[in-house]
Amino acid sequence: MNVYNDGKWGSYRYLPLGTCTSIAVWHAHINIMTRGDLSSFRWIEGNLDPQSLQLESGEVLSHIYYSSLNFKDVMTATARLPLELDRHLNLHYIGVEFSGRDQEGQRVMGIVNSGALATVVCVDKTFLWDVPDHWTLEDAATVPLVYATAYYALEMIGQMKEGDTVLIHSGTGGVGQAAINICLHAGCAVYTTVGTKEKRDFIKKQYPQLTDCNIGNSRDTSFEQLIMTETNGRGVDLVLNSLSEEKLQASIRCLAPRGRFLEIGKFDLIGNNTIGMEVFLKGVSFHGVMLDAVFVGSYEMKKTLHDVVAQGISAGVVQPLPRTVFPHSKVEQAFRYMTTGKHIGKVLVQIRQEEDNKVVVPVPRLMKAYPQYFCNPSYSYIIAGGLGGFGLELAGWLVLRGARKLVLSSRSGVKTGYQSFLMRIWRSYGATVIISLANITTKSGVRALLSEANRLAQVDAIFNLAMVLRDAVLENQTEADFVTSAGPKALATCHLDELSRQMCPHLRHFVVFSSLSCGRGYAGQTNYGMNNSVMERICEARVRDGLPGLAVQWGAVGDVGLLAEVQEKQQGIGGTLP
Structure with missing residues (x-):
């Protein structure tokens, strides 16, 4: 006893620091504390403050009701995607697609570069679309990213036109189904690949125009023989590819003269894998489709993509996809389910319940989260x-x-x-x-x-x-x-x-x-x-x-x-x- 303080004798001691206590916050987002460890997902306090929020010109604040997972999120969480600047803060922002309401209560859906698996998000209004009255917000959450990716790849980069033949890999995935809808509506001949009999049956039921002659196996390279047989050795005009390694090489060989290869996967790009130059003797072109580039692109590019998707919604081409929904308390389970590859369509995380009225100014959704200093x-x-x-x-x-x-x-x-x-x-x-x-x-x-x-x-x-x-x-x-x-x-x-x-x-x-x-x-x-x-x-x-x-x-x-x-x-x- 060698310290006299406030009328009492005592001593100083080192005590273990207690675990961090979560608090209810207005802006919370999902963060993976240890990359590669899916059990380390936590809700973390975000940096948006309703009292001092200052939106950039052209930005809109959206309250998120549903957030959709995608493979970029999975690759970030499993440490297969290089980190951006936020590695210095140990913050790995996850989520690029969402549905919800703006500050006036209008139902919207949109995409952001990162951070959509959250309670609120600031979004460029050129990446925001109104939700049709006959859709729910759950429906809407399955739409914006996959259709924006498919339209950007097929129409803006691939210059797809009526009568083209198109090979779409992973046809039961979100982008795959969106691409099939777009191509069939445009009058193209469609071939696709799947990995299981269940998924093959789903494709035939969902798209009666496609038979077994249009569906290959995505687990090996046998689809190459199918394509060349069905096209009489010519190949296809466009390949929308998400497969890797030898399956990517086989997909390139499926290209017809002057064909366009649209690479939306990241595995081979990150791995700096090579392709043979001989294929370019046919005048083909190879395009790495990075939707991320649109976020930092010109306003004209953003507006073009927005309008293309909006026209697809008006024409009935854009349709909600099948989905599996997890509550916000089961983010780890949602990611583990997605890594199995068993899902058809989209995997969603529900942040809050949708109200019955179409226009409702959202009440702030307070989420229990670990505090952060900002x-x-x-x-x-x-x-x-x-x-x-x-x-x-x-x-x-x-x-x-x-x-x-x-x-x-x-x-x-x-x-x-x-x-x-x-x-x-x-x-x-x-x-x-x-x-x-x-x-x-x-x-x-x-x-x-x-x-x-x-x-x-x-x-x-x-x-x-x-x-x-x-x-x-x-x-x-x-x-x-x-x-x-x-x-x-x-x-x-x-x-x-x-x-x-x-x-x-x-x-x-x-x-x-x-x-x-x-x-x-x-x-x-x-x-x-x-x-x-x-x-x-x-x-x-x-x-x-x-x-x-x-x-x-x-x-x-x-x-x-x-x-x-x-x-x-x-x-x-x-x-x-x-």
Whole structure:
């Protein structure tokens, strides 16, 4: 018992950190915490806030009722698809297709580049379609992505015309059925492949125009012989392919002279697999169909695709597909079912129940989700010691979390090319970065720092990472060493605490980076440990006063920061046991 606090004696102890508690949030999305482990799906708090939501020009907010799974989602979840930028946040946004209601209560369906397996989503209105009155929202969720993909591949890229012969692989899949509908309506001769007798029977029942002579096996290359026999050796004008490896090679050989090969699968493209050049002697063309490209394409391309799908809906070509529906609590089971390849049509996740009325302003759907930290792009964030190794990492993390106004305090300013490089990266995200040379060991310097940040925007968070080491065994320590070490730690935190109470009335976070030298002690770091302890006591006082205050005791950090910089030789730094 060596700590006297609030009239009681006690001691400080390290306790295990409890598991994260889920909270009810307006915007939640599905995230896979460990890629390749389907049991690690979790609902995670999203970054959309109804109080501060700012839509981009041409964007619409949609409340999601049903989200549809597709093979891009499966490949992302099973670690077979390379990650995008969000890997830095350990966020793997899943879902590109949905149905729901807009803010006026109109029923809509649409596609986004990612993040549709969620409660709400911001969507470009050129990728949004009204739901016909005779469809349910469950019907609508089976439509937009598969028909957009099929129209984009067959008409916009493949230039399909009446009388063409078309081979459509995986005919019972979502894109397969959409493509068959489109081709039959356009007056094309259709051949398709399936993997089981059940799926063959489904095709013949769903499309009476197709007989066994039009249906091949997708599990081997025997479809090549079928195609060449039925076309008298000519081949087909278009192949819509989702098969891989030797089945892809066989599909290429099925092309007629001047045929067009439309590759919608990603396996061979990601694997950089090769094809023989001899086939191009027939004047054929090979197209990698990436619907992702449309999202960053011209407005004219987006509008063309939107109009083609809308015309298909009006003409009755676009029809809802068979589907299997899972509740939002069984996302793992939905993915496992889809990976078996047994499904016919689409696999949907239901987020909420559809109302009876056609037009209903949706009540917010609160979802239990794990909380996440996000920054407000309209506020400013102060990092004392922001140009050190640890500070640069924190600044980058804040930018990825949404911060767009940073004030980095540093004694020496920008001195290295790496610091300049990172600031260019952050500014490419639209962030404003100010370097403050104010002396935070003085009250006037901290006042200048906070004034600088307030001129930029209201301060949302303050982080103190600054430090100076004056290590020596106790008998060799001097008063000057203690004073120098106290400056960026104890004194700066004291000034930040006092002045932020006056100058930052809406402060959401006050965070100091402490050290295990305070909690456990390291030889030669008595002064450093003491000053970290002062910071922790300041945070305790802030919490007692109802203000934000958090101290994090870090162990040795080997990748970046002072320890990594001062070591001239190769080093290995181990972790710290609890």
